[in-house]
Amino acid sequence: MMSAPTAPTAPDTTISAERAEEFAERLFQAWRTQTPTHPLTDDEPGMTLQDGYAVQQGIVRRLLAEGDRVVGYKLGLTSKPMQEMLGVDSPDLAPVMASHLRGDGAAIDTASFIQPKMEAEIAFVLGRDLQGPDCTPLQVLEATTGVCAALEIVDSRVADWKIKLADTVSDMASCGAIVLSGR
Template identity: 55%
Template sequence: MDPQEKAKQLYEARRTGVPVPPLTDADPTLGADEGYLIQQELVKLLLADGDRIVGHKVGLTSKPMQQMLGLDSPDFAPVLESTVYADGAEVSVGSFIQPKIEAEIMFVMGERLQGPGVTADDARAAVSGVAASMEIVDSRIVDWKIRLADTIADLASCGAVARSDRLVPLSEVDVQLVEMVFRRNGELVDNGAGRAALGDPLGVVAWLANTLGERGVALEPGQLIMTGALHAAVPMAAGEVYRAEFDRLGPVTVRVVD
């Protein structure tokens, strides 16, 4: 396997908007380890363009998604500065290939956190607060025909992040019990609760700190941590307005334009 060559394929797909066939079609032996090697090379290319890592996303945190891909563990990828939008922002559908949108609980780190041995209580002590957010997932793989290595290599299918600027202290909210209602153009689409993310979003932060710690990477102050979808991702199109209303955290809105 040549991780640099495969990373270049994904890089070009991001640049041109033309998806590529599944990497695992050409090499069915690719697994998670190979996927992360490709992801590392892709990140190098994106950082060389002047982008910057401002956080991390954890995906596949719900049991249905893990079962769909035959997994028993989440995946992860960095969040890049160029992909972060403010609450209420207009997002161009043309910036993506085949986007879907989902509501998530987001933490902002207050202190450095690095595994091994990090617990959910350690994560609670290290974050500065929690906020409402949405992730736009996108795949540079044709028709979302992804296996585990494909999505890992492709930045865990991360497209963009929209975040509320309201940061709520953890003393004011139990993130496991936070309820969320997801609407498109005012109509109810889905709902969910914080416990959909591995049973506890703070457990997701701990898992990420321990997993990155094995690679010598820490969660740094100020970084955003996306903890996984609370419902099934929804295909998005121009002209739609999405609003996720979180108990105690407040709303976050995205307007999709051409």
């Protein structure tokens, strides 16, 4: 299993571990039932980035308990316009689960998503784990064994995409599925 990257630093969490688990269950059930939920930040307006990562980890634990596995990581909010829209100055990240991946040419059933959108991406295939939060471009290049085109189906479990940063981080960085091209 790949080791988890270090989440970006942010203020301390503002919600309890129990509240984070409650939110994780809410998003997990929204995912399973394809029924959107209202923003977590409506219930907890002061949620921080770290709160979002705590909720995200609760979802990951549920997926792992079902037999899923972490196969990589995705960065979200990598463009300046998206960062400006959410009032941030750095990308967010989330694990990519095996259940998210689709192969080249796979048929995608849009009914399995709540409110899908598509984004063109570039996927780096790594031959070894990267260590630490301060990896250099050279370290990434040295660890890379391949690059392929990818289509990410972003899908928010938050109704009408009414998301703030803590909402999208909590929601696995709004990942629905990733289609990888052949290498």
